[in-house]
Amino acid sequence: MDLSINGQPRPLPEGATEPDMPLLWVLRDVLGMTGTKFGCGVSACGACTVHVDGKAVRSCVVPLSAAVGKSVRTIEALGTPGEPHVLQKAWIAHQVSQCGYCQSGMLMAAAALIEKNSNPSDADIDAAITNICRCGTYPRVREAIKTAARELRGAIPDGKTRPERLKAFRSCPLITSKDPCSSLQMLARAMAAL
Numbered sequence: 001m002d003l004s005i006n007g008q009p010r011p012l013p014e015g016a017t018e019p020d021m022p023l024l025w026v027l028r029d030v031l032g033m034t035g036t037k038f039g040c041g042v043s044a045c046g047a048c049t050v051h052v053d054g055k056a057v058r059s060c061v062v063p064l065s066a067a068v069g070k071s072v073r074t075i076e077a078l079g080t081p082g083e084p085h086v087l088q089k090a091w092i093a094h095q096v097s098q099c100g101y102c103q104s105g106m107l108m109a110a111a112a113l114i115e116k117n118s119n120p121s122d123a124d125i126d127a128a129i130t131n132i133c134r135c136g137t138y139p140r141v142r143e144a145i146k147t148a149a150r151e152l153r154g155a156i157p158d159g160k161t162r163p164e165r166l167k168a169f170r171s172c173p174l175i176t177s178k179d180p181c182s183s184l185q186m187l188a189r190a191m192a193a194l
């Protein structure tokens with residue numbers, strides 16, 4: 001029996017798995033991929049969230065038989081220390097993680113969300129991210145998701161894209177003004193003199 005995990009075929013040892021074994025057990029106990037966490041075991045907490053064919057699922061209640069032939073993605077493939085995923089960068093910027101136990105599941109749920117919706121509202125986030133965090137990181141999770149989504153779509157906080165923002169900045173009267181007393185002209189001269 002083979003699984004496709006993070007783009008690689010992962011043969012499973014003969015006799016070491018049953019079709020109804022939870023995918024979480026296969027990942028952690030059979031394959032030693034411990035980034036995905038065990039929390040409740042009954043689909044209540046989200047600590048075990050992975051993607052199956054691009055959809056966030058709770059792997060503690062997904063039987064192995066339901067994952068065979070599909071594409072499984074785990075936290076191990078979300079990013080690397082050298083090339084973090086846009087969400088991981090936002091997680092660091094917003095200092096989201098506290099004890100960290102729920103965070104791989106949170107990140108996988110968030111990744112599934114922004115890959116489908118690059119401009120999620122608070123309501124979208126609350127509906128999609130039902131993972132439990134006993135450290136109460138929910139406000140930071142929400143802000144980090146919005147930051148990551150903005151970066152993903154190349155937008156800035158007011159909703160404009162970077163080129164639109166640059167164009168607006170360059171055409172700003174304070175920038176184009178010949179008035180030597182305009183505050184930005186004064187600032188530019190002061191900086192040039194440093």
Ligand code: FES
Nearest residue numbers: 039040041046060
């Ligand atoms: S361990 Fe799967 S939802 Fe809690």
Ligand code: FES
Nearest residue numbers: 099100133134135
């Ligand atoms: S960061 Fe501790 S449980 Fe979420």
